[in-house]
Amino acid sequence: MAAVSATHLSKSYGKVQALQDLSFTVEAGELYGIIGPDGAGKTTLFRILTSLLLADSGTAEVAGHDVVKDYRAVRNVIGYMPGKFSLYQDLTVEENLHFFATVFNTTIEENYHLIADIYKQIEPFRKRLAGKLSGGMKQKLALSCALIHKPEVLFLDEPTTGVDPVSRKEFWNMLLKLKRQGITIVVSTPYMDEATLCDRVALMQHGKFLGVDTPKHLMEQYPETLWAVRSDGMHRLLGDLKAYPHVRSSFSFGAAYHVTLGGEGNPEELKAYLETRGHTGVEVYAIPPSVEDCFMLLSKNTGDER
Amino acid sequence: MKDSVIYADGLTKRFGLFTAVDHISFEVERGEIFGFLGANGAGKTTAMRMFCGLSIPTSGTGRVAGYDIASQPEEVKRHIGYMSQKFSLYEDLKVWENLRLFGGIYGMRGRKLARKSNEMLRDLGFEAERETFVRALPLGWKQKLAFSVAIFHEPKVVFLDEPTGGVDPVTRRQFWELIYRAADRGITVFVTTHYMDEAEYCDRVSIMVDGRIEALDTPRNLRTRFGAETMDEVFQQLARRATRQSD
CATH class of the missing domain: 3.40.50.300 (P-loop containing nucleotide triphosphate hydrolases)
Structure with a gap:
């Protein structure tokens, strides 16, 4: 019961x-x-x-x-x-x-x-x-x-x-x-x-x-590859990530940004792009999603945000 | 202390036999985002009240925005902004009425107030909500508006006491983007939080244990020094040393 x-x-x-x-x-x-x-x-x-x-x-x-x-x-x-x-x-x-x-x-x-x-x-x-x-x-x-x-x-x-x-x-x-x-x-x-x-x-x-x-299971069901992205200039990185056409979503998560990429995007290109924007110490690596990543993915289309 | 907006030297507050804040010393620079962490009862609120000119130190020196917190508390209050999770805005006033009230309190009048209100609502994308009662806004919007109101009079420093508690994850991140923007404009941000991922977003972080500052550095250096992957681990290591009862 x-x-x-x-x-x-x-x-x-x-x-x-x-x-x-x-x-x-x-x-x-x-x-x-x-x-x-x-x-x-x-x-x-x-x-x-x-x-x-x-x-x-x-x-x-x-x-x-x-x-x-x-x-x-x-x-x-x-x-x-x-x-x-x-x-x-x-x-x-x-x-x-x-x-x-x-x-x-x-x-x-x-x-x-x-x-x-x-x-x-x-x-x-x-x-x-x-x-x-x-x-x-x-x-x-x-x-x-x-x-x-x-x-x-x-x-x-x-x-x-x-x-x-x-x-x-x-x-x-x-x-x-x-x-x-x-x-x-x-x-x-x-x-x-x-x-x-x-x-x-x-x-x-x-x-x-x-x-x-x-x-x-919730985390395994996450449908995308999630990339952690860091550089030596974290404040500036947020704007540069948003400006990159293949970035589908990017959210700050503690010491890194969690990023998903659209069809054309791949991590090597993203890294190269960020380096052309003057970033040093760029790291892009795949990570497992957290429950918070899942929540944000699921709530993406229902939010009351602006 | 050429550019320090917050300055504390041996700052101490006792209540009877209890030392709530025990000789804390540090400086925060212009435009810096400073995370002020500690367990419940570590003394954060007492310290924050002193920096806001609301509580006179028992001993030690503190200066905020260039004014002595013990002898010039009214000047301190005029040059800071403050926002907490609990009190933010008047729910039964409209959005623009809140702006006029807070602007007026800080001496803004007439055309300057109107221009500034318009700018702010445009930046937030809230122009359509000008006539809305604050109680009708979603929590996340209220928090963003409350923050904008706290820096409406362009203070040198803004104190944020757990500003993001209970806010959904997406809005919480948008809130931090507002913090970055304020810091880029030269406003010093002094923030407490229980979300350890937010500690990473600060330029420097202090961790208070039993009234004393046990660690103060950039998040990266703290993680390295404590051999920790995350700020949560750093916090857990330090706060477990506490011997006094929480709050």
């Missing part, structure tokens, strides 16, 4: 179509990532799946329960960590955790093993008010509270937004451990590099999934 299944979900806010006929399934035990920028519709989707918002049309089931008809059953078997910190700021760390355990008819002791790894890091501050915690500690408390009733499916809405790279890595290590305990995890993020840690990822923009696949 699928842990989550959504069929033709649509939701509009006035003229804005937040979700457009979205259908997908998440298998039990899967770590499923929903990757997309702000405004893609991620939070709307999470709120529908957690029974907090009604879709305009379409249906969804979580752990076999309909999110509208059986919303009470859904709420018992899910854990939800919203993007905005939503615990009681004027209760202590321990009081928050105790509260959530009690609401779900359980005790901290009963499921302590599930949260031990995470909760131990904040336990020294258990008498501190939640509102007085640092960002990283709030995040760990919120995750502990979402887990304390042993949910079957965990929904995490942008848990790492605004979090520095080191803390992000730690958070994902926690998720991988939870997955090993058999919990299904649906997690959204605007950081494309986190996609590779998921079993499958859905790339989302404008209320639709641009593609759903394993990160590996």
Whole structure:
């Protein structure tokens, strides 16, 4: 049985179509990532799946329960960590955790093993008010509270937004451990590099999934050869690449530009062309695409950019 | 310090017993893109607030755009631009109203303001959006507009606090092209980010750990020194040395 299944979900806010006929399934035990920028519709989707918002049309089931008809059953078997910190700021760390355990008819002791790894890091501050915690500690408390009733499916809405790279890595290590305990995890993020840690990822923009696949397969499906291009004058290189007639796309990627070439183009010619434009230290070499390359390729014709 | 637009010498900020910023010293030149990196809680925001004239240092010296941050904070504010992910523009004002408001705050009037507004909207390709309420713009456009507003009064330096958070990958790159253009015009750019690929786009990068600057160099030199393939690896190596709790 699928842990989550959504069929033709649509939701509009006035003229804005937040979700457009979205259908997908998440298998039990899967770590499923929903990757997309702000405004893609991620939070709307999470709120529908957690029974907090009604879709305009379409249906969804979580752990076999309909999110509208059986919303009470859904709420018992899910854990939800919203993007905005939503615990009681004027209760202590321990009081928050105790509260959530009690609401779900359980005790901290009963499921302590599930949260031990995470909760131990904040336990020294258990008498501190939640509102007085640092960002990283709030995040760990919120995750502990979402887990304390042993949910079957965990929904995490942008848990790492605004979090520095080191803390992000730690958070994902926690998720991988939870997955090993058999919990299904649906997690959204605007950081494309986190996609590779998921079993499958859905790339989302404008209320639709641009593609759903394993990160590996997604990258293998990239239809073009991708070239990394560098020179000693990186700022100037961008303009020169765009001026080259056979360059189909070029995007900056850290220390290099990622370039695709049209029919007539080849790397030797590109290198020669750049050298005639006065570039030194020119390097052009094939590289495997990242999830971000795939996202940009798929979103190319749907963007709202200028 | 002939051409340095930002100058810090032993700059320190304490809150009670806690030293948020601990003797940082560096200079940033005219037209340079300077990446200011660090983990949450490393002291970046506190340092940035001092450079913007919003917080008086406990000790040390800082100069921004030629003005002392401790004794001339109002002059500092007049000569800098600032943009953050959280606050950018007034959502319930139209595009042109935002321009007039921010231009007016920095003392621009009449024809000069009108000419500058037109130029800016044309450069961005936003002429058709002049009468649009900012809340109706897509996030990526808002961010581009917010940046243009932050440099509308031609400040010597612009401070960008995580300007690209949550923005889609294509718009994020277009945003950096705006940064390059501003730097080419001689505006110094001081930027924080959690995207390590963006660290590569800076001329120089500093990495703050526990209130101190642990490394400062070009991205290429940093990668070489730390034997790392990417700036993310450099960051991971340095930030893991932190001993104090995040934020």
